[in-house]
Amino acid sequence: MDMQESSQVEPPHPAADVLEHVGYRLKRAHAALRAAMDQVLREHGLTVPQYACLEVLAARPGLSNAELARATFVTRQSMNVVLRGLQDEGLVTRPSTVDRGRARPATLTDEGRRRLDAAQVAVYAVETRMVRALPDGRLAALLADFDRIAEALTD
Amino acid sequence: MDMQESSQVEPPHPAADVLEHVGYRLKRAHAALRAAMDQVLREHGLTVPQYACLEVLAARPGLSNAELARATFVTRQSMNVVLRGLQDEGLVTRPSTVDRGRARPATLTDEGRRRLDAAQVAVYAVETRMVRALPDGRLAALLADFDRIAEALTD
DNA sequence: TCGAGTATGTCAAAGTCCTGACATCGAGTT
DNA sequence: AACTCGATGTCAGGACTTTGACATACTCGA
Helix, strand or coil, X not given: CCCCCCCCCCCCCCCCHHHHCHHHXXXXXXXHHHHHHXXXXXXXXXXXXXXXXXXXXXXXXXXXXXXXXXXXXXXXXXXXXXXXXXXXXXXXXXXXXXCCCXXXXXXXXXHHHHHHHHHHHHHHHHHHHHHHCCCCCCHHHXXXXXXXXXXXXXX | CCCCHHHCCCCCCCHHHHHCXXXXXXXXXXXXXXHHXXXXXXXXXXXXXXXXXXXXXXXXXXXCHHHHHXXXXXXXXXXXXXXXXXXXXXXXXXXXXXXXXXXXXXXXXXXXXXXXXHHHHHHHHHHHXXXXXXXXXXXXXXXXXXXXXXXXXXX
16 A cells, blocks of 8 residues: 655645545545536536436436435435426426325426436546546445445444 | 336436446445534534644645645635634634735644644544445555546546 | 736625424324 | 324525636746
8 A cells, every 4th residue: 555646745744644534535536526527517507416306306206305305415405496496497397286295296307308318428428537547347346335435424 | 225227118328327326326425424524523613614624724734725725625715714714713823914925824723723633533533434334455445546536537 | 027827815696505493294102 | 083203395594615706916938
C-alpha cells in the first residue's frame, strides 16, 4: 500500500492525513460524479434529483412521494418539491385524489419518458467513464463495498 | 433495494445491467455517510461542511477561502458562508487585511481546535464502523478505486 | 508600460434541502 | 367504539448551495 501520489511537498504540516481518510475519498468521488452528472443533465434541462426521480419512476411506476424520497435518499419534503416541479413541466402525473389512503402514485408521462430516455444516454456515458477507469474485475467488489458501507452506517 | 425490472419485459436500455448502477450505489454509500456524520456532529454543534472546513484547516493552516472551497468540494461562495459562521462562533480567525494579494489566510482558534478535537472522536468512530465493515485488505483497493473514479470524472 | 489572462473575495438572487411541526389515514389493540 | 401507533402529505422556517456577476489583485508577455 504505497500511495506516493501526495502532491503537497511543502505544506507546513505533514500531518495532512485527512486526505487519506475513507470518508474524504468517498466524498471526493461522489462530488466528482455529482458534478459530471450536473453538467450533462443541464443540457437536457434536468437536475440530478429530478433525473433520479424519473429514473426510479421508470423502473418502479406508481411509487408515492415518500417512497420516491427513500429511494433517492432525500426527505419527503425535498421530493415533494422535485415532484411538483416535474408535474409543472408535464413529465410526471399524480392523481389528485385516491380511493384509499393518502399516498398518490406518480407515473411518467410520455413526455417524461422521452426526456428520461434522452438524458439516460448522457448519464450512462458518464457511468461508463467511471467503470472504465476501474481495473478489470474489480467492479463487483467495489459494488459490494458500497453496499457494506451503506449497511454499516444505516443501523 | 433491487431494481426489479421484471415489470418491463424488454427494458429499453439493457446497458444499465452491465453498469450495475455504480452511480446509484455510490450515492447510497455517500448518503449513509453523510447522515451518520450529520447525526454525530449535531451533538457537537457542527454541520458537516463546518467540520470539513475545520478538519482541513487543522491539517493545513493558513488556507484561504478559495483553497478551502476546493479542498471540500464546494464553491467559494458556500465556503465563504461557512467560514463566516465559524468566525462568528469564534472557531476561526482571518486577518481583516493582508500585505499581499486578496487571499486572507484562515486559522483555527484555541476554541476551534477544542471543538474539532471533540468532534473528531465522534467522526472517527463513524469511519471505524465503515472500515470494519470491509473485508480484510480491501481498504487500500477501495481507496484507489475512489481516486480512479474522481480522476476519471474530473476531466 | 500596457494589456490579457487568471485568481480571489464579495454581493445578489434563486434553487435546493433540511428540521420541526401539524393534520390525515390506515392498521392494530383494548 | 376508542385508542395508540406508524406512515403519509403538507406547511413554515431556516440552513445550505449554487449560478451569475462584479471589482480587485497578481502574473506574464507583447
